[in-house]
Amino acid sequence: MYQRLMEHLTTAVLLLDGRLQLRWMNPAAEALLALSRSRVTGLPLPGLVNSDDDIGELLAKARDEFHPYTQREARLTLPTGDALTVDYTVTPLSADELLMELEPRDRxxxxxxxxxxxxxxxxxxxxxxxxxxxxxxxxxxxxxxxxxxxxxxxxxxxxxxxxxxxxxxxxxxxxxxxxxGPHRLNRPEPLNIHKVLERVRALVSVEHPEVTFTRDYDPSLPDLMGDESQLIQAILNVARNAVQAMTEAGIEGPTLVLKTRARRQFTLGAERHRLVCQVSLIDNGPGIPEELKETLFYPMVSGRAEGSGLGLSIAQSVLHRHQGLIECDSRPGQTEFRLLIPLETSHD
CATH class of the missing domain: 1.10.287 (Helix Hairpins)
Structure with missing residues (x-):
């Protein structure tokens, strides 16, 4: 009866034995960890999932001390290579049984x-x-x-x-x-985001012929309502910023990836959208200095001596007028700017 109840929980639940081998997991845990219960039953969990805080050591501590243990915002690496942030609690049920509950925190x-x-x-x-x-x-x-x-x-x-x-x-x-920048959208109209990206690619290619462009477009994306000239300017600002960073760092084989994807049931801020267009610009440059990451979209903030510090600030303002936003993840060798734009919007 308890197993049937746990199978219907949205919380991920796992049952481990004294050797930290997986005995059972509910469907929510299978979905969260991208594991198939039938394939991993009997395998040690620390061998399947890695964590920054050594999940095997913490599980063993809860087992040996026979005391519940909770870890907040643990960073897990799944077998697929994806990273996941969770809160998890380990509760010893007996000397040979551990109950583990995981709650995703990324969203x-x-x-x-x-x-x-x-x-x-x-x-x-x-x-x-x-x-x-x-x-x-x-x-x-x-x-x-x-x-x-x-x-x-x-x-x-x-x-x-x-x-x-x-x-x-x-x-x-x-x-x-x-x-x-402009206060509002001048001419919101249906537009193809790939047409915008091709325009940006053509402009930057003329300025920087040494840069290789890779296109990874989702052809199923519908048109979105927006101001074409403003979106071209926003994406162009981000692209130029990436190209200039690669050029100034003397990167061999500078590459900029233009990628589009649809994100379903996606939350931007406090609002959930049925469908969101994600435009990613990924470069192989030196990465963004740690001290600039928190102020990256502030006006007059630039990591370049010749930079005005307005390009990314203007781009973020344009995305806000389209009820979207820009996110950034950066490490040496890969910087990704993600422009997220709802595909069903009502503009002022």
Whole structure:
């Protein structure tokens, strides 16, 4: 009776013997660990699943001390090579039986990260708009004063200085406008994301012919509602950022993978979407420095001496206007930016 009850639980449950060999697991555990009960029964669990905190040692400790043990946010590596974050509890039932319960945490952790990212982005947006307003007002006054001064100056050498003032004021104004980006979608319409990616690939290929592009597209993806020019700009910013990082690091055989996939029943922030388009840009560059990962999408933050620090910030703002977001995972040799866009959206 108890076994039948556990088979219907959504919590993953495993039963181990005193040698930490698997006796039984419910369907939820099979799905979570990507294991078939019929194939792994009788095999030691530590040989099937690896963890950063040595899961075999912790199981043996619970068995030997005959005391329940709970581990929070344990990082498991599955036989498929996939990584999984779980909370698990080991409860000794007898000298020869251990009950193990696992609760996945990846989705909750990702939702928490996304909500924090969206909150930071909204805060930055409010601060940036306030700062832009305060900056653009005196810039207009400086520009007007320089133009009036130029009219009263007869000396051509002096008017050259006033023209420099006007040009530099215009440059600062354009920089502020670029930091803010457009307030809303200009022309939301059905568009093919692969057409957008091909446009980006063509532009970057002309600028950097040494980069090899690999396309891994999902042809079944439906059209999404969006602003084509803004999405081209957002993806182009991410692609250029990746290519420039590879070029400056002197990577041999720089490669950028353009990949699309559909994600079903996917949560962005606190909202669950039936279908989401995932666009991945994966490069083989040096990776993002650890100290920049938390502030990567902040305006004016750049890891490059020549960088303005606006490209990724603008890209994230564009994705937010499409009710999506950008995620990033990076390590030396592989950096992946994932652009996630709901395929059923209502834009302002």
């Amino acid at each position: 909750l952790l990702r939702i928490s990260r996304e909500e924090a990212l969206q909150t930071r982005q909204e805060t930055i947006k409010v601060l940036a708009r306030g700062l832009a307003h305060e900056v653009k007002n005196p810039l207009g006054g400086i520009r007007g004063a320089a133009q009036l001064l130029e009219r009263d100056l007869g000396d051509s050498q002096l008017t050259e200085f006033t023209r420099i003032i006007v040009e530099e004021v215009d440059r600062l104004r354009d920089l502020v406008d670029a930091m803010l």
